[in-house]
Amino acid sequence: MELALTATLLALLPTALQQSTPLPANLSVTRAWARSLDSECGRPHVSGRILSGQDATLGEWPWQVSLREEGQHVCGGTLIAEAWVLTAAHCFDQKQLLSAYSVLLGSISSYPQAEEPQELREVAEVIIHPEYLPETSSADIALVQLASPVTYSDLILPVCLPKPGDPLDHGTWCWVTGWGNIDLSIPLPPPFTLKELSLPLIDAPTCDGYYHENSDTPIQEPIILEDMLCAGFESGQKDACGGDSGGPLVCDVGGVWVQAGVVSWGSACGLPKRPGVYINVSTYATWIASTIPGLDLHTENSSPRLAGLFFPPVLLVLGLLGDTFAPLRLA
Numbered sequence: 588m589e590l591a592l593t594a595t596l597l598a599l600l601p602t603a604l605q606q607s608t609p610l611p612a613n614l615s616v617t618r619a620w621a622r623s624l625d626s627e628c629g630r631p632h633v634s635g636r637i638l639s640g641q642d643a644t645l646g647e648w649p650w651q652v653s654l655r656e657e658g659q660h661v662c663g664g665t666l667i668a669e670a671w672v673l674t675a676a677h678c679f680d681q682k683q684l685l686s687a688y689s690v691l692l693g694s695i696s697s698y699p700q701a702e703e704p705q706e707l708r709e710v711a712e713v714i715i716h717p718e719y720l721p722e723t724s725s726a727d728i729a730l731v732q733l734a735s736p737v738t739y740s741d742l743i744l745p746v747c748l749p750k751p752g753d754p755l756d757h758g759t760w761c762w763v764t765g766w767g768n769i770d771l772s773i774p775l776p777p778p779f780t781l782k783e784l785s786l787p788l789i790d791a792p793t794c795d796g797y798y799h800e801n802s803d804t805p806i807q808e809p810i811i812l813e814d815m816l817c818a819g820f821e822s823g824q825k826d827a828c829g830g831d832s833g834g835p836l837v838c839d840v841g842g843v844w845v846q847a848g849v850v851s852w853g854s855a856c857g858l859p860k861r862p863g864v865y866i867n868v869s870t871y872a873t874w875i876a877s878t879i880p881g882l883d884l885h886t887e888n889s890s891p892r893l894a895g896l897f898f899p900p901v902l903l904v905l906g907l908l909g910d911t912f913a914p915l916r917l918a
């Protein structure tokens with residue numbers, strides 16, 4: 588994330604993790620799950636945004652996770668259920684073993700000190716969207732199953748997924764969060780505090796128009812595809828950057844945080860008419876719901892399970908992926 592402001596060092600409060608109340612055993616799993624998600628997703632217990640482009644506050648974005656490869660932060664991600672994380676497909680390297688990956692949760696720093704709150708989980712499974720195309724970044728979305736579920740607390744809570752009718756359209760102001768570079772090739776310095784930035788949404792056609800300016804790509808050949816959206820400014824400057832990939836763009840919908848986008852790519856960072864490009868989560872809400880057993884899309888009238896209506900997704904487990912896999916790319 589490119590931020591003009593000098594980082595303010597946050598006093599990292601050693602917050603006692605609150606255990607969430609166990610669900611009553613007499614509720615059916617699906618119902619209990621829907622309930623817990625409905626009441627808990629998208630509602631941090633802490634709030635404190637003041638200006639765009641600044642350090643986040645502990646507990647402010649409790650769904651933000653860090654995806655690690657060999658212990659190094661490589662991408663952001665979001666907790667969407669007790670054992671599931673949403674991130675970008677391009678975060679994974681097909682040559683890597685599944686055991687190389689882990690997920691850090693409940694931390695405001697991507698490299699927390701031993702005494703700071705944090706949870707680390709191994710990865711049980713990585714599900715890359717079956718239509719992911721590295722060449723165009725279409726369907727650059729992936730689900731990660733944690734080896735064991737987390738317990739929700741003040742610092743670990745799920746984000747809500749969009750439901751049809753959520754007002755996540757052009758001009759809506761949202762927030763992107765991440766531990767990415769603070770400039771094209773300048774990594775986030777210690778103490779690696781999560782950054783937050785407020786940006787307006789830009790629809791795919793408008794963004795596609797920007798990207799065709801000063802570009803060799805013919806106008807009839809889309810650059811920003813239908814499953815993408817952009818966020819940022821025509822003038823550039825404030826943007827997501829390398830290392831923010833896979834992380835969230837979240838919007839306040841009636842007091843609940845809903846994830847509109849997954850950070851996917853950009854042309855460098857912060858250039859004019861080159862806003863950050865995100866996968867539009869709405870496009871894949873059904874895929875996510877049908878892939879994660881028991882996940883409810885935070886809809887008001889969500890009685891019939893959508894999952895049964897869809898073919899089971901093709902599960903591409905890491906290591907079995909084809910050979911058309913992109914290297915990790917910036918943003």
Ligand SMILES: *[C@@H]1O[C@H](CO)[C@@H](O)[C@H](O)[C@H]1NC(C)=O
Nearest residue numbers: 610611612613614615618619
């Ligand atoms: C579940 O158990 C609680 C407490 O024992 C009880 O109050 C509630 O009515 C029960 N609910 C159902 C659906 O049986």
Ligand SMILES: *[C@@H]1O[C@H](CO)[C@@H](O)[C@H](O)[C@H]1NC(C)=O
Nearest residue numbers: 756757788790791816867869
């Ligand atoms: C994201 O996709 C949904 C559903 O396809 C669409 O209604 C919405 O306008 C898109 N968002 C943006 C900002 O383009």
